[in-house]
Amino acid sequence: MQRRSVLLPLLLVCAAAAAAAHAGGAECGLAERSGRARRDTRQAAQRQQAAAAAQQHAALHSPYPAPGTCATRLARGRRSSAGAGGPEAPRAPRRRRRAQEGGEQPAVSRALYFRGEGDQLRLKAEVELPRDAFTVQAWLRPEGGQKTPAVVAGLYDKCSYTTRDRGWVLGINTISDQGNREPRFFFSLKTDRARKVTTITDHRNYLANQWVHLAVTYDGRLMKLYVNGAQVATSGEQVGNIFSPLTLKCKVLMLGGNALNQNYRGYVEHFSLWRTARCQKEILSDMAMVTHEADAPLPQLVFQETLLNVKSIWSPMKDSPSLPQIEFTSHPGYLLDTSLDPPLCGQTVCDNKEVIASYNKLPNFRHKKVVRYRVVNIYDDHHHNPTVSREQIEFQHQQLNDAFSPYNITWELEVLEVKNSSLRHRLILANCEISKIGDDSCDPECNHTLTGYDGGDCRHMRHSSFNKKKQNGVCDMDCNFERYSFDGGDCCNPEITDVTKTCFDPDSPHRAYLDVKELKNRLQLDGSTHLNIFFANSSEEELAGVATWPWDKEALVHLGGIVLNPSFYGIAGHTHTMIHEIGHSLGLYHVFRGISEILSCNDPCMETEPSFETGDLCHDTNPAPKHKTCGDPAPGNDMCGFRSFQDTPFNNFMSYTDDDCTNSFTPNQVARMHCYLDLVYQSWQPVKKPAPIAITPQIVDRMGTFITLEWFPPIDRHFFER
Numbered sequence: 001m002q003r004r005s006v007l008l009p010l011l012l013v014c015a016a017a018a019a020a021a022h023a024g025g026a027e028c029g030l031a032e033r034s035g036r037a038r039r040d041t042r043q044a045a046q047r048q049q050a051a052a053a054a055q056q057h058a059a060l061h062s063p064y065p066a067p068g069t070c071a072t073r074l075a076r077g078r079r080s081s082a083g084a085g086g087p088e089a090p091r092a093p094r095r096r097r098r099a100q101e102g103g104e105q106p107a108v109s110r111a112l113y114f115r116g117e118g119d120q121l122r123l124k125a126e127v128e129l130p131r132d133a134f135t136v137q138a139w140l141r142p143e144g145g146q147k148t149p150a151v152v153a154g155l156y157d158k159c160s161y162t163t164r165d166r167g168w169v170l171g172i173n174t175i176s177d178q179g180n181r182e183p184r185f186f187f188s189l190k191t192d193r194a195r196k197v198t199t200i201t202d203h204r205n206y207l208a209n210q211w212v213h214l215a216v217t218y219d220g221r222l223m224k225l226y227v228n229g230a231q232v233a234t235s236g237e238q239v240g241n242i243f244s245p246l247t248l249k250c251k252v253l254m255l256g257g258n259a260l261n262q263n264y265r266g267y268v269e270h271f272s273l274w275r276t277a278r279c280q281k282e283i284l285s286d287m288a289m290v291t292h293e294a295d296a297p298l299p300q301l302v303f304q305e306t307l308l309n310v311k312s313i314w315s316p317m318k319d320s321p322s323l324p325q326i327e328f329t330s331h332p333g334y335l336l337d338t339s340l341d342p343p344l345c346g347q348t349v350c351d352n353k354e355v356i357a358s359y360n361k362l363p364n365f366r367h368k369k370v371v372r373y374r375v376v377n378i379y380d381d382h383h384h385n386p387t388v389s390r391e392q393i394e395f396q397h398q399q400l401n402d403a404f405s406p407y408n409i410t411w412e413l414e415v416l417e418v419k420n421s422s423l424r425h426r427l428i429l430a431n432c433e434i435s436k437i438g439d440d441s442c443d444p445e446c447n448h449t450l451t452g453y454d455g456g457d458c459r460h461m462r463h464s465s466f467n468k469k470k471q472n473g474v475c476d477m478d479c480n481f482e483r484y485s486f487d488g489g490d491c492c493n494p495e496i497t498d499v500t501k502t503c504f505d506p507d508s509p510h511r512a513y514l515d516v517k518e519l520k521n522r523l524q525l526d527g528s529t530h531l532n533i534f535f536a537n538s539s540e541e542e543l544a545g546v547a548t549w550p551w552d553k554e555a556l557v558h559l560g561g562i563v564l565n566p567s568f569y570g571i572a573g574h575t576h577t578m579i580h581e582i583g584h585s586l587g588l589y590h591v592f593r594g595i596s597e598i599l600s601c602n603d604p605c606m607e608t609e610p611s612f613e614t615g616d617l618c619h620d621t622n623p624a625p626k627h628k629t630c631g632d633p634a635p636g637n638d639m640c641g642f643r644s645f646q647d648t649p650f651n652n653f654m655s656y657t658d659d660d661c662t663n664s665f666t667p668n669q670v671a672r673m674h675c676y677l678d679l680v681y682q683s684w685q686p687v688k689k690p691a692p693i694a695i696t697p698q699i700v701d702r703m704g705t706f707i708t709l710e711w712f713p714p715i716d717r718h719f720f721e722r
């Protein structure tokens with residue numbers, strides 16, 4: 001508010017100066033440029049900035065929400081899922097290492113490595129393929145970013161176009177039509193007489209770079225898919241023989257891809273084919289066995305690939321450059337599914353339902369946590385005119401602790417007083433990309449008197465009033481726009497004008513404004529010891545705050561922290577803004593995320609009923625649209641089939657209702673905040689010791705009559721570094 005009272009007279013001064021200059025009849029020394037050349041470079045910069053912004057994932061909260069002011073929508077480009085070609089799933093290598101350290105050195109065996117570039121194999125014709133029942137088993141270690149589909153193995157017909165799709169395929173395919181999302185193992189089959197193909201899929205995405213045992217069976221009646229010995233899918237849609245004896249010669253079994261180059265990339269080991277449907281018990285026993293001894297009587301085994309002589313049973317594709325490589329591998333067997341995956345619209349292990357349930361159930365997890373935060377208060381060089389008053393800081397601090405302490409979170413305040421007139425006298429823009437200033441389109445978030453109304457973009461200019469004035473050593477406000485090169489530089493010349501009031505040129509080092517990132521870069525505050533609180537004045541959009549999500553890469557560095565509008569800080573009636581922004585920093589979404597922040601009605605975050613897996617990922621906040629009334633919203637426009645909302649969490653701090661209505665967090669929200677304090681923010685706390693997280697023990701290894709159980713270790717950020 002202080003800033004505002006300063007700006008009003010300034011505006012009048014500018015107008016008066018402009019009028020005087022105009023009356024003098026001087027002309028801008030530069031002809032009005034088309035602006036095109038400049039706009040082009042700007043647009044390139046803008047695209048880069050936009051890309052950067054998309055990664056930034058800031059959570060914004062505006063008391064006057066304009067469309068799109070809440071950047072939580074950006075945050076939903078969730079980190080690449082483990083199976084979608086992202087980095088190697090972090091937990092598995094740790095466990096594998098441990099198994100190896102444990103002394104159980106697995107036997108070295110041979111695996112085929114397919115590069116996915118035409119190195120697929122065909123089974124030689126001497127092998128008689130099963131046609132009424134079969135089992136295919138293999139160990140796989142698929143790489144990320146597979147083709148869709150990627151065929152691991154398949155039975156095809158090479159003779160007739162009409163029967164080409166008869167047979168079976170085992171591979172990886174996406175179940176979503178959105179690009180490469182949700183790649184899963186699948187088994188499809190079309191028998192001799194079937195009209196269409198049946199495909200069954202794994203219930204979860206495959207994990208890149210992890211060994212997995214796959215088995216598919218068909219007994220003439222049921223098709224089944226087993227992953228790591230567990231039956232994950234079945235179908236009774238196909239019946240009868242796979243192909244008739246007449247077409248036997250046309251049938252070809254391919255490994256590592258198909259004739260359409262839908263090739264698999266990764267390892268295949270212990271591939272075996274049976275002329276019977278192995279039962280689950282047999283599959284489990286096959287998994288434990290490296291190979292079936294040659295002398296064992298196994299009439300149902302068509303062949304098992306030991307890779308002792310690949311060329312004896314396989315032939316390469318025609319004009320194929322090379323065979324797949326044979327590599328020696330040593331894997332201690334499959335890794336049971338102990339990973340704690342977040343739901344589709346979550347980000348981290350703290351979004352996992354089981355983890356949150358543990359935080360809910362066990363008070364020990366929500367033990368008292370003290371968290372340090374640092375308020376960055378900027379003064380002028382003489383230690384006068386602070387951005388916020390001491391009273392504001394103290395009042396806000398009290399309000400903060402009143403709000404959080406019932407949930408065992410208390411805040412420890414540090415105030416950093418920065419004496420810097422150059423910073424203090426500049427406008428700090430909360431949410432404006434500097435490159436958008438003077439780009440020929442009005443960006444409300446950049447519209448401010450001290451940006452020259454977005455470099456002139458937001459100003460309706462009557463061309464007739466812009467008689468050309470000379471570059472006359474005076475800052476003519478009439479010419480102080482991008483299209484006149486900001487009066488040819490006169491308004492950014494500190495020799496002739498007060499640049500803190502007149503310099504709007506985004507390319508000038510003297511400009512009157514900074515964006516928040518520039519402020520943070522100048523201050524270089526350690527983000528790993530405190531939650532930093534910065535202040536920025538807002539633009540026309542009146543943004544109240546910007547927070548950094550715990551999963552953002554900036555969360556613990558100088559570019560993280562929270563940015564608040566000083567007008568909504570420590571002022572009665574506005575203190576919940578900071579509480580709300582801290583909620584974002586500790587991993588809370590808006591309670592209306594599942595209704596008002598979804599991209600479409602197919603969005604995996606859409607919340608149709610309270611859920612741990614959609615919307616704000618809290619089961620105890622009912623779905624709600626964005627609204628500001630202290631009560632349930634009136635039935636409104638149809639939103640993906642919803643018209644009315646009951647028992648909405650309007651008194652929740654993470655809603656958009658006013659201070660006199662909001663008063664609480666829900667238990668699930670509290671669980672999430674405690675989880676993120678353990679997972680990400682231990683270094684903000686004087687005492688760093690998270691409770692071990694209680695997850696049901698899970699089987700991680702199975703040897704003969706023994707099993708190995710594992711409990712999850714304490715949650716901390718090292719979880720992701722291993």
Ligand SMILES: [Zn+2]
Nearest residue numbers: 059060061590
């Ligand atoms: Zn918000």
